Amino acid sequence: MADLLPGVPRYTTWDQVPEGLYTKTRLAQLDPPMKPSPGATPAGYALYHGNQYAALYPLDAAVPKRTQSPAQRAALVKARDLQLVCKGCGARSDDKPWSRRQCRTCRYVAAAKASHEQARVYARQVVEALATPGVFALGVDRPHHPSRVVVMTLPDGAGASGTVTCDLNVARPGELDFPGLLSGPDAFRILDRVLQDATGLVSWRPLYAAMVELAKPDVDWDDPAAAWDGMEASRWLHGSRTPWWQISNAYVPWYGQTLTGWSPPAPIHIDWSVPVPGATGDVAADLQRAVTALWRIAEGTEPVSPRAPWLVWPPRT
Numbered sequence: 001m002a003d004l005l006p007g008v009p010r011y012t013t014w015d016q017v018p019e020g021l022y023t024k025t026r027l028a029q030l031d032p033p034m035k036p037s038p039g040a041t042p043a044g045y046a047l048y049h050g051n052q053y054a055a056l057y058p059l060d061a062a063v064p065k066r067t068q069s070p071a072q073r074a075a076l077v078k079a080r081d082l083q084l085v086c087k088g089c090g091a092r093s094d095d096k097p098w099s100r101r102q103c104r105t106c107r108y109v110a111a112a113k114a115s116h117e118q119a120r121v122y123a124r125q126v127v128e129a130l131a132t133p134g135v136f137a138l139g140v141d142r143p144h145h146p147s148r149v150v151v152m153t154l155p156d157g158a159g160a161s162g163t164v165t166c167d168l169n170v171a172r173p174g175e176l177d178f179p180g181l182l183s184g185p186d187a188f189r190i191l192d193r194v195l196q197d198a199t200g201l202v203s204w205r206p207l208y209a210a211m212v213e214l215a216k217p218d219v220d221w222d223d224p225a226a227a228w229d230g231m232e233a234s235r236w237l238h239g240s241r242t243p244w245w246q247i248s249n250a251y252v253p254w255y256g257q258t259l260t261g262w263s264p265p266a267p268i269h270i271d272w273s274v275p276v277p278g279a280t281g282d283v284a285a286d287l288q289r290a291v292t293a294l295w296r297i298a299e300g301t302e303p304v305s306p307r308a309p310w311l312v313w314p315p316r317t
């Protein structure tokens, strides 16, 4: 217990304690239960357990202990019951309380909203990085064995256009005698020269595989070590040395068009195959659209998908 107050009598046995002085325990046993009033100073101390003192109070220094009223009890029951109700959509759990007071669907939707907001942060970081010279955008007509590859410098603001640095048409094996078509390895050598000093690359989707397939038209992906063998010299291909920013990574969660096959309470499936918004199939034009999409995400001023999970859930009636 706290320090004993000086000048307050101490009783070493219980029979010395005058009538009308009570310990806290005794006060609480009275009917109605009492407790020392706030700030009350003890009128004495009683020794117990041989080395400890219990404070003693007269009844006029005590107040009734508050007990739970029926209304308070009801409120507690209601609060416990509320834990079973999802704070997002009101769905009721029939057994244990929802984790974080949200049902499974609402947790998925909350996660989708969080990655939507995170996507803007990411896009702003990329847009800032684009201000450094040496960052290029790279586009292909298809993710495997591309037949057209475009490299573009980055526009320096929303709405501006990049400049096409190279636009390569690649032959498939057997098509080589068409004029103007390059073999994959020749196209790759040109890219390697253009991008060797790149400080960053922007693409809609990952393009590593497409680039390796240019250099090695008969690459065997079943043997990844062999597939990558000899590619180390192309510094720009390695994300750890030259960062690659994949715009679809930011666009998909930002736009929120993730409801393919979605019906609550099933998980939300993010559709990563979303094409560049407004894509026409022309590589250079679509690459420009992809970069424009990056600015749209960063600025966050445009509406997102009307089917975005956080817009359609919980359903409004």
Ligand SMILES: [Zn+2]
Binding pocket: 086, 087, 088, 089, 090, 091, 102, 103, 104, 105, 106, 107
């Ligand atoms: Zn819910």
